[in-house]
Amino acid sequence: MTVVPTVALTGVTKRFRGTAALDDVHLTLGPGITGLLGPNGAGKTTLLRITATVLTPGAGEVVLFGTRPAGPEQLAAVRRRLGYLPQEMGHPRGFTGFGFVDYMAVLKEWTDRAARHAEVRRVLELVDLDGVAARRVSALSGGQRRRLGLAQALLGDPDLLLLDEPTTGVDPGQRVTLRQVLSRAGERSTVLLSTHQTEDVAALCDRVVVLDGGRVRFDGAVADLVATAAGRVWLADAPDPAARASWRTGTGRHRVVGQAAPAGAEPAEPTLEDAYLLLLGERARTTGVAA
Numbered sequence: 001m002t003v004v005p006t007v008a009l010t011g012v013t014k015r016f017r018g019t020a021a022l023d024d025v026h027l028t029l030g031p032g033i034t035g036l037l038g039p040n041g042a043g044k045t046t047l048l049r050i051t052a053t054v055l056t057p058g059a060g061e062v063v064l065f066g067t068r069p070a071g072p073e074q075l076a077a078v079r080r081r082l083g084y085l086p087q088e089m090g091h092p093r094g095f096t097g098f099g100f101v102d103y104m105a106v107l108k109e110w111t112d113r114a115a116r117h118a119e120v121r122r123v124l125e126l127v128d129l130d131g132v133a134a135r136r137v138s139a140l141s142g143g144q145r146r147r148l149g150l151a152q153a154l155l156g157d158p159d160l161l162l163l164d165e166p167t168t169g170v171d172p173g174q175r176v177t178l179r180q181v182l183s184r185a186g187e188r189s190t191v192l193l194s195t196h197q198t199e200d201v202a203a204l205c206d207r208v209v210v211l212d213g214g215r216v217r218f219d220g221a222v223a224d225l226v227a228t229a230a231g232r233v234w235l236a237d238a239p240d241p242a243a244r245a246s247w248r249t250g251t252g253r254h255r256v257v258g259q260a261a262p263a264g265a266e267p268a269e270p271t272l273e274d275a276y277l278l279l280l281g282e283r284a285r286t287t288g289v290a291a
């Protein structure tokens with residue numbers, strides 16, 4: 001049996017006034033959570049917007065649920081199956097939290113009022129906002145607003161969830177709550193999680209894609225990326241200016257991420273963050289770009 005991928009991007013390129021935000025990106029996604037990492041300006045938001053059908057690519061092919069959506073009806077059919085949390089979520093003025101998610105549900109064609117309200121309550125509970133749903137959005141904190149954005153993306157339990165930095169500004173306790181929500185979603189749905197939080201990727205994702213300069217620099221298992229840092233991370237008594245990165249930790253010792261062991265250093269267990277720093281550092285060295 002052939003399994004149709006949820007998302008298949010082939011040679012996707014997008015330029016903004018001569019700058020390649022995405023440059024020949026190939027990506028296939030199926031159920032599970034894929035982390036999308038990359039420095040500022042790497043093209044993550046552009047990739048999510050194109051996959052969410054908000055933006056059209058300059059070149060290449062976007063196939064969602066086995067179809068290349070063309071025309072309003074196909075686009076509407078695809079959009080019914082996806083939930084999207086944009087990087088910046090505008091909120092119409094004066095809405096309460098409940099009113100905002102309810103409004104988004106109306107746009108998503110939930111016409112039956114009782115069923116819609118039940119679904120709005122369900123997603124607000126999932127992100128732990130049921131207690132403040134009657135407050136105006138303008139009175140919610142930044143982290144609460146972010147969770148409200150995630151709630152609207154979860155409406156209808158979509159087959160494809162595209163999340164642009166969902167945990168930005170969210171406190172540690174709530175981040176763990178959101179991890180539980182996302183890990184449950186990833187059991188059934190295809191989730192693409194763009195983030196700067198390597199810990200969230202390490203905690204949630206089996207696969208990670210690293211974008212840099214609009215190109216895919218790594219696409220594979222999180223464990224495989226972490227393994228690339230084996231033997232290149234140490235704890236030392238002094239900083240190492242020659243290393244890719246070194247900093248004083250809370251214990252007073254210095255974590256050194258680089259190519260050569262400093263004198264007297266002892267090996268440390270690499271993390272995804274270490275591997276990511278080394279991957280981008282290598283690109284900087286080979287291309288002359290500052291990482």
Ligand SMILES: Nc1ncnc2c1ncn2[C@@H]1O[C@H](COP(=O)(O)OP(=O)(O)OP(=O)(O)O)[C@@H](O)[C@H]1O
Nearest residue numbers: 016019020021038039040041042043044045046047
């Ligand atoms: N609407 C736009 N007009 C002009 N340039 C744009 C536009 N959107 C993105 N870009 C440019 O495309 C490149 C990729 O931007 P994008 O927002 O996709 O990166 P990102 O990886 O999401 O960055 P960040 O981590 O800072 O959110 C950047 O150089 C950015 O300036």
